[in-house]
Amino acid sequence: MPELSVVITVMNEEENIGPLIQEIRKSLPGLDYEVIFVDDGSEDQTRQQIVAHADERIKLVELRKNYGQSTAMTAGIDHATGDYIALLDGDLQNDPADIPSMLQKLKDEDWDVVAGNRANRQDGMFLRKIPSKIAxxxxxxxxxxxxxxxxxxxxxxxxxxAEDLGLYGELHRFIPVLAKLQGARITQVDVRHHARMFGKSKYGLNRTFKxxxxxxxxxxxxxxxQKPMHLFGSIGFVSLFLGVLINLYLLVLKLMGHDIWGKPLLILGLILLLGGVQLITLGILAEVNVRTYFESQNKKTYQVRKIFNGREYVKPVTVGN
Incomplete structure (x- = not known):
């Protein structure tokens, strides 16, 4: 098995494939690596270009249609065999020459994830840089x-x-958060960034709401x-408490002979009362679902990073409940 698997998701990047493979070969000469290209429904000659430039280190995973970058990344990770996995864009804006130093930092300093930070980003200011900084x-x-x-x-x-990231939908932007949920230790390093030479960007302002x-x-x-009741229950009890107060106040008014029917406060009290009950019920159901999720799949609510056996650190063995 290779030490490093480089996963690259591509869609309609035919002009970038040849130069990208050349840069990878030039940048990783001393590493035992493989390259996993995942074609996410390209409609140009991307697949043919990958095959034309391929050698024994290069693998192509062709998806049946365009599933999106997160799903394509998952497919690449599933087919990777290396001890370490690198994610790389297929548009030549990331520089493969940064990979060796990042890998060395991960091994030498015992990190779980080393993330790149585009220190001198070569993108448009108003449509890319400013929205990105805000996000x-x-x-x-x-x-x-x-x-x-x-x-x-x-x-x-x-x-x-990488194997346990759980990349669904379009969660690739939140990979550091997903890794942190596993207890991963994350650091970041400045990396080079190049202007796109060929093709068109797949990103735009339309992804803001997503x-x-x-x-x-x-x-x-x-x-x-792991504790959904803390969210739904807290909001539910506050809503229930306010609803009870409002309705008690209205009950006092009614007993004093005031007409309370049709008052906006009565409607608000009923909404808060019913909403509180529903939120508390939702929290209980969510707790049941969490337990079903972990127990039905033999999943743990924790992850062990490594174990010291008295002589050396070893990787933990998965055990059942």
């Missing part, structure tokens, strides 16, 4: 995972971390995935 700041603030550049694809993982939706999901995963 990065918002994600850091809401998740508590302090990575400067969430949008940089270039990252290197230990295999066990990012916000996924961010809400990540906040829930980060804080409440």
């Amino acid at each position: 990065n700041a918002l994600i850091r603030r809401m998740t508590g995972v302090y990575i400067k550049d969430y949008g940089c694809t270039l990252k290197i993982f230990r295999r066990e971390i 990012v916000i939706s996924d961010l809400i999901l990540m906040v829930f995963f980060r804080k409440y995935i």
Whole structure:
């Protein structure tokens, strides 16, 4: 098995394939590596270019249609065999020459993930850089995972971390958060970034609302995935308490002979009362689902990074419940 697997997701990047493979060969001469290209439904000559430039180190995983970058990354990780896995963009904006130093840092300093930070980003200011800075700041603030550049694809993982990321939908931007949920130790290093030479970017401002939706999901995963009752129950009990207070106040008014029917306060009290009951019930059901998720799949609510056996550190063996 190779030491390093480089996973590259591509869609309609035919002009970039040849130069990218040349750069990889030039940048990784001293490493035992493989390259996993995942074609995510290309409609040009991308697949043919990969095959034309392939050697024994290069593998092509061709998906049946365009599933999106997160799913394509998952497919690449599933087919990788290396002890370490690097993610790399297929548009030549990431530089493969940064991979050896990142891998060395991960091994020497015992990190689980080394993430790239595009120090001198070569993209448009108003459509790419400014929205990205705002998004990065918002994600850091809401998740508590302090990575400067969430949008940089270039990252290197230990295999066990990459395999358990759980990349669904379009969660690739939140990879550091998903890794942190596993207890991964993450660091970041400045990496080079080049202007796109060929093809068109697949990103635009239209993904803003998707990012916000996924961010809400990540906040829930980060804080409440194992204790959903703490979220729904807390909100539910506050709502229930306010609803009871309002309705008691209205009951007193009714007993004093006042007409309370049709008052907005009565409607608000009923909404808060019923909403509180529903949220508490939802929290209980969510707790049941969490237990079903972990127990039905023999999943643990924790992960052991490594074990010292008295002589040396060893990788933990998966055990049943």
